[in-house]
Amino acid sequence: MTEKQLEQLLKDYHWMINSVKIMREGLNDIGEGMTTQYGLQAAMPKASGNPSDPIYREFERRDKRWKKITNYEMKIKIVQERIYLINIDREIEVLHWLLEGKSMRWIGQHMRLSDRHIGRIKDTITRKMSHLSDRSEK
Known part of the structure; x- marks a missing residue:
């Protein structure tokens, strides 16, 4: 990982942590309060994989959010x-x-x-942190 890439991760860290927390809460709250369906509701069609199906489109939207969460978590890690x-x-x-x-x-x-002095300290931090991958490759 380059120093520039790591510097960007340090800048983005705070908002990524907050975004992961909020996105997880939002996606986990979706299933709460649902009960078992009986009668006609049980016979209603489920998501079919058809792109024009609104249930399928919602599934895809949520799936993309979970992938985004995973991507942010990888960067945070x-x-x-x-x-x-x-x-x-x-x-x-x-x-x-x-x-x-x-x-x-x-x-x-x-x-x-x-x-400016803080900038030099930040540069030292990113240099030290970016060289971890160099050490592990040897």
Whole structure:
């Protein structure tokens, strides 16, 4: 994984975590409150695989959302598996705030450092985290 790709994952981490949580809740709530159907409802047609069938289209939409959740979870896992590589206090603090979705300017003000210095720390973090794949390939 390149440093640029990892940097983008760090930027996206916060909203991906929130999106996964909300999407899971929404998709899991769909089945609640449903009861067994009897009589005419039990005989009603189910999703057929026909693209013009509204039930089938809804199934496809939800399936795409589950695939999106899986994709986000994979990206989140990439970051989480590399967090242990960061062990210097300043870097740990910057990484924490980046994962919380804070801007470099906000982090700089919080830590009383310039946002340029925070940028250099972020670059060091992404360099360390991106080299995990280099080590595992050897």
